[in-house]
Amino acid sequence: MHPMLNIAVRAARNAGNVIAKSFSQPENVEVMQKGANDFVTNVDKEAEAVIISTLKKAYPDHCILGEESGQLSAENSDYQWIIDPLDGTTNFAKGVPHFSVSIALRYRGKTEQAVIYDPIRDELFTASRGAGAQLNGYRIRTGQARELSGTLLATGFPFRQKAHMDAYMNIFHSLFTECSDIRRAGSAALDLAYVAAGRYDGFWEIGLKPWDSAAGELIAREAGAIVTDFVGGHNFEKSGNLVVGNPRIVKALLGKMREHLTDSLKR
Structure with a gap:
């Protein structure tokens, strides 16, 4: 070590x-x-x-x-x-x-x-x-799911930024109809660790702070996950908007989320 x-x-x-x-x-x-x-x-x-x-x-x-x-x-x-x-x-x-x-x-x-x-x-x-x-x-190692069907996803509600609630719920609805189920357990750090361990297949959340996600981002990446913002870029450290999963799942998540993003969530 x-x-x-x-x-x-x-x-x-x-x-x-x-x-x-x-x-x-x-x-x-x-x-x-x-x-x-x-x-x-x-x-x-x-x-x-x-x-x-x-x-x-x-x-x-x-x-x-x-x-x-x-x-x-x-x-x-x-x-x-x-x-x-x-x-x-x-x-x-x-x-x-x-x-x-x-x-x-x-x-x-x-x-x-x-x-x-x-x-x-x-x-x-x-x-x-x-x-x-x-x-x-x-x-x-992160999970090896190839599509959203059958996946278990994790998320966190934007309780500090409720102005994004309508967009968030539209994203939630779009993903929930495709996956097996979604968990909201209350610790973003553990959500990211669980993606790394293959317990969750993917994760997304709005407006995380650096202390919420810094450790989990590295653990997830080192386990084979991709970490992006809501448009597939690398602005998540500034925006706090994260999407995490293996490359296929992140691509699928971004595809389903795209049509529901407001301008502020694209930054």
């Missing part, structure tokens, strides 16, 4: 221990609203502090971008850690056991290392650029 990935795994497991312990003690969880339909708990903040402490101890000169703490700059650093301490906060706060820790490392703008950890199932998804993706140390 790459030394920097090893540190990321240590940070993710440390945060996972905090989250799992708190999940078993719901009376100690404090939920706060930080934006429209956007919540944070004291556990998000505690887990992020544990991650930052672990990373800073090993790499004090690296830059960190955290969902809760924002940008922690380091002068002239080519390295940036992107962390989501608890992806699936609403699930966690409601007692739904489906959430994850997501940590990615970028070097000069390219994601090089990635970890997604599910502390409830003790499933650790990892990837290093050019070295493939793994689940608990075993190589994983």
Whole structure:
């Protein structure tokens, strides 16, 4: 395992221990609203502090971008850690056991290392650029579906951007009539990891943040998936609009989505 990935795994497991312990003690969880339909708990903040402490101890000169703490700059650093301490906060706060820790490392703008950890199932998804993706140390590959018929897709509702709801529902209807079924489980990081592991055949979502998707993008790509924006381009890091799956499934998804895209979703 790459030394920097090893540190990321240590940070993710440390945060996972905090989250799992708190999940078993719901009376100690404090939920706060930080934006429209956007919540944070004291556990998000505690887990992020544990991650930052672990990373800073090993790499004090690296830059960190955290969902809760924002940008922690380091002068002239080519390295940036992107962390989501608890992806699936609403699930966690409601007692739904489906959430994850997501940590990615970028070097000069390219994601090089990635970890997604599910502390409830003790499933650790990892990837290093050019070295493939793994689940608990075993190589994983994305599914081999050749068409939408029979596929299981995953998505996330645009709960932060409800102005896109009509377009989203049109896309949903178009895809639902073609595939076997669609899941909306509440953790984009795990959705991407599940595409990498072949559990889901494809995934799409509107308006994800870097901490939602940075680790999952690399893990999915290293497992053989394609990651694009809604028009098949590479603007997803700016727009947050992702389509993920094997090459045939991504082509099919984009084809079905195309007629329902508004101008803002094409950017």
